[in-house]
Amino acid sequence: RKNVLEVKDLHVSFHTYNGEVQAVRGVSFEVKNGETVAIVGESGCGKSVTSQSIMRLIPQPPGVIKHGEILFEGNDLTKLPEKKMEEMRGKEIAMIFQDPMTSLNPTMTVGKQIMEGLIKHQKLGKAEARQKALEMLRLVGIPSPDSRINQYPHQFSGGMRQRAMIAIALSCAPKLLIADEPTTALDVTIQAQILHLMNDLKEKMDTSIILITHDLGVVAETADRVVVMYAGKVVETGTVEEIFYKPRHPYTWGLMGSMPRLNLSRDTELSPILGTPPNLLTPPKGCPFASRCEHAMQVCKEHMPETTNSSDSHQVACWLEHPMAKPVDIPHDVVGG
Ligand code: SF4
Numbered sequence: 001r002k003n004v005l006e007v008k009d010l011h012v013s014f015h016t017y018n019g020e021v022q023a024v025r026g027v028s029f030e031v032k033n034g035e036t037v038a039i040v041g042e043s044g045c046g047k048s049v050t051s052q053s054i055m056r057l058i059p060q061p062p063g064v065i066k067h068g069e070i071l072f073e074g075n076d077l078t079k080l081p082e083k084k085m086e087e088m089r090g091k092e093i094a095m096i097f098q099d100p101m102t103s104l105n106p107t108m109t110v111g112k113q114i115m116e117g118l119i120k121h122q123k124l125g126k127a128e129a130r131q132k133a134l135e136m137l138r139l140v141g142i143p144s145p146d147s148r149i150n151q152y153p154h155q156f157s158g159g160m161r162q163r164a165m166i167a168i169a170l171s172c173a174p175k176l177l178i179a180d181e182p183t184t185a186l187d188v189t190i191q192a193q194i195l196h197l198m199n200d201l202k203e204k205m206d207t208s209i210i211l212i213t214h215d216l217g218v219v220a221e222t223a224d225r226v227v228v229m230y231a232g233k234v235v236e237t238g239t240v241e242e243i244f245y246k247p248r249h250p251y252t253w254g255l256m257g258s259m260p261r262l263n264l265s266r267d268t269e270l271s272p273i274l275g276t277p278p279n280l281l282t283p284p285k286g287c288p289f290a291s292r293c294e295h296a297m298q299v300c301k302e303h304m305p306e307t308t309n310s311s312d313s314h315q316v317a318c319w320l321e322h323p324m325a326k327p328v329d330i331p332h333d334v335v336g337g
């Protein structure tokens with residue numbers, strides 16, 4: 001399968017009163033045709049900044065893409081004139097957010113909002129666009145589309161607004177959909193329905209998805225591959241199986257250990273990772289996880305770990321992977337328990 005997106009050595013900073021916050025520090029990953037890649041990590045790890053950079057939606061200033069390439073079907077989006085980028089958004093690359101109210105227009109009917117993109121990008125006539133909008137509402141499972149199409153977002157429930165946003169995002173059949181915490185605000189049942197819907201539409205339309213989330217349950221449901229980010233860097237990438245059953249980075253072990261499992265009773269305590277991520281105004285020169293890592297060695301504090309291949313699809317940035325490092329027992333019992 002071909003890559004629809006390749007992010008190469010992306011660096012993004014924000015200039016603040018206190019100095020330069022290095023939010024994204026050399027991130028690389030790719031997304032293949034029809035694949036769902038989840039980017040996971042705690043808040044502030046750079047996952048949203050990465051996705052906003054792909055859409056070129058980081059506010060510049062104070063944000064700036066300092067270095068790197070974002071190749072969409074071979075074209076570097078960082079070099080695209082804003083006008084071209086605008087055509088790209090919605091047509092080729094679409095985005096859905098946690099809170100539909102921030103992207104839905106409260107003064108326009110849901111139907112008009114779906115039609116807008118179809119008229120602009122697909123050059124459909126009004127009647128045709130309306131037909132297509134009805135079809136999209138039906139496809140995302142909104143009941144009685146004929147009356148719903150004329151309603152405003154506030155007349156929709158939270159779950160229906162999320163569906164409407166997905167209908168807008170997918171109406172022009174984008175090649176890439178970026179979903180930033182798309183189900184975080186929804187209750188568990190609706191969340192499952194929305195994830196199912198996204199999977200379904202991905203299959204039907206052959207869309208690739210970048211899913212940004214801190215929720216590993218959502219990842220297990222939806223993703224093909226996982227990119228684990230920490231302190232603006234990718235610390236581990238692999239298939240869902242590799243990340244869930246054979247994680248190799250101590251931070252990923254911590255994430256897995258703090259994941260609620262179905263068989264846990266409600267009052268079972270999860271083990272959160274102790275400590276806080278480093279301040280990205282003054283990132284450490286060595287491994288960014290060193291201050292929280294039980295396995296940290298002297299080399300970790302002084303040198304950034306190199307990325308090594310654990311398999312063709314599995315990369316880890318940790319000195320424990322280095323043949324010279326002292327062997328540790330990989331706590332396989334943190335997962336699958
Ligand atoms: Fe821990 Fe060292 Fe690996 Fe960083 S490089 S995760 S500090 S063992």
Ligand code: MG
Nearest residue numbers: 043047048180
């Ligand atoms: Mg975020």
